[in-house]
Amino acid sequence: xxxxxxxxxxxxxxxxxxxxxxxxxxxxxxxxxxxxxxxxxxxxxxxxxxxxxxxxxxxxxxxxxxxxxxxxxxxxxxxxxxxxxxxxxxxxxxxxxxxxxxxxxxxxxxxxxxxxxxxxxxxxxxxxxxxxxxxxxxxxxxxxxxxxxxxxxxxxxxxxxxxxxxxxxxxxxxxxxxxxxxxxxxxxxxxxxxxxxxxxxxxxxxxxxxxxxxxxxxxxxxxxxxxxxxxxxxxxxxxxxx
Ligand SMILES: NC(=O)c1ccc[n+]([C@@H]2O[C@H](COP(=O)([O-])OP(=O)(O)OC[C@H]3O[C@@H](n4cnc5c(N)ncnc54)[C@H](OP(=O)(O)O)[C@@H]3O)[C@@H](O)[C@H]2O)c1
Numbered sequence: 001x002x003x004x005x006x007x008x009x010x011x012x013x014x015x016x017x018x019x020x021x022x023x024x025x026x027x028x029x030x031x032x033x034x035x036x037x038x039x040x041x042x043x044x045x046x047x048x049x050x051x052x053x054x055x056x057x058x059x060x061x062x063x064x065x066x067x068x069x070x071x072x073x074x075x076x077x078x079x080x081x082x083x084x085x086x087x088x089x090x091x092x093x094x095x096x097x098x099x100x101x102x103x104x105x106x107x108x109x110x111x112x113x114x115x116x117x118x119x120x121x122x123x124x125x126x127x128x129x130x131x132x133x134x135x136x137x138x139x140x141x142x143x144x145x146x147x148x149x150x151x152x153x154x155x156x157x158x159x160x161x162x163x164x165x166x167x168x169x170x171x172x173x174x175x176x177x178x179x180x181x182x183x184x185x186x187x188x189x190x191x192x193x194x195x196x197x198x199x200x201x202x203x204x205x206x207x208x209x210x211x212x213x214x215x216x217x218x219x220x221x222x223x224x225x226x227x228x229x230x231x232x233x234x235x236x237x238x239x240x241x242x
Contacts, residue, residue, distance in 0.1 A: 001019070001022045001110035001111050002017055002018070002019060002109070002110050003019075003072045003106075003109035004072060004074070004108040005020065005071045005072055006068050006071060006073050007067055007068070009049035009067065010048065010049075011048065014047065015047070020072070023112060023113040025085050026115075027087040028088060028115055029116065030113065030116055031082050031111055032077065032079045032080065032082070032111065033079050033080050033082050033110065034077045034107065034109060035080065035129040035133075036077070036078045036130045037078075038133050039108070040165060041164070041165065043073050043075070046063060062103075063103075072106040073107075074105055075105050075136075076099075076133050076134065077098065077112060078098035078123055078130070078133040079096070079098075079112075080096050081093055081094065081095045081097060088116045091116055091120075095122055096122065096129075097120055097122055098132035098135060098136065099118065099120035100119035100137065101118075102119065137165060137166075138165030139169040139173075141169075142166050142170040146170065146174060146177065146218075150240075151174065152178075152179075152217075153179070155180070155217035156179065156215070156216045157174045157182070157217065157218045157219075158184065158219045158220070159171055159183050159222065160204075160219070160221040160225055161221065162196075163186070163189035164223060168196055170222060171196045171198050174218075174220075180199050181197065181198045181200075182201070182202060183196075183202070184201075184202045184204050185201070185203070187206065209230060212234060215234055215235060216235060216239070217239050218239065
């Protein structure tokens with residue numbers, strides 16, 4: 001099969017399309033023909049070894065000290081199941097699915113094998129493969145952190161990076177949890193984040209949050225652009241910091 005491979009850290013030019021062996025499945029795995037995959041902000045950071053200073057060594061130990069451990073990048077995919085292992089119960093050949101391969105990566109390829117109990121679900125019929133492939137990382141990351149913040153009905157939530165893959169899900173999930181959402185993004189994305197349900201929008205290119213008089217129960221910075229002291233000032237007194 002064809003796959004993108006990344007054999008060293010560096011700029012996009014380190015990526016090559018090449019022939020590799022098609023994955024074999026175990027008894028509890030499915031083989032998926034991938035119709036759509038993604039390149040996330042995380043994939044870009046990993047390829048270029050752009051890790052925060054403090055986390056550089058732990059990240060390199062985790063993902064590969066001198067070169068990426070997993071040669072085929074990509075962790076989001078949507079496609080069709082072509083073969084199932086003999087113990088697989090939840091899926092059958094022909095099912096259209098979308099999923100997340102996690103830190104084993106391997107999604108920027110023609111085929112991938114995934115455990116049937118992994119992050120894998122049938123694709124809603126009203127979603128294209130392209131739409132479905134772009135769901136897992138943003139949606140799961142947003143859900144994880146909003147749950148950790150013990151989000152509750154009626155709270156006020158401020159979301160930094162609201163127009164990104166994590167931020168767009170954070171807005172929709174925060175609204176689902178019954179909160180009042182203020183979304184921060186650049187000028188060209190203001191209408192977009194408003195359409196996703198944000199009650200208020202702030203253009204970070206025009207407004208200085210340091211002068212903001214409002215306070216929030218939860219501040220979710222999806223891009224690490226806020227200052228800790230500023231966030232602390234913008235938090236309600238009884239809010240917890242995670
Ligand atoms: N650890 C994990 O599991 C995990 C998972 C997913 C993502 N991440 C990380 O989380 C970060 C966000 O990921 P993503 O996929 O959402 O990225 P993304 O899709 O590239 O979105 C980033 C967003 O940040 C906004 N932004 C840029 N500068 C800003 C600023 N100064 N103030 C406020 N917003 C600003 C941009 O909005 P405008 O275009 O409107 O400027 C953009 O929409 C990345 O660093 C990624 O590596 C980590």
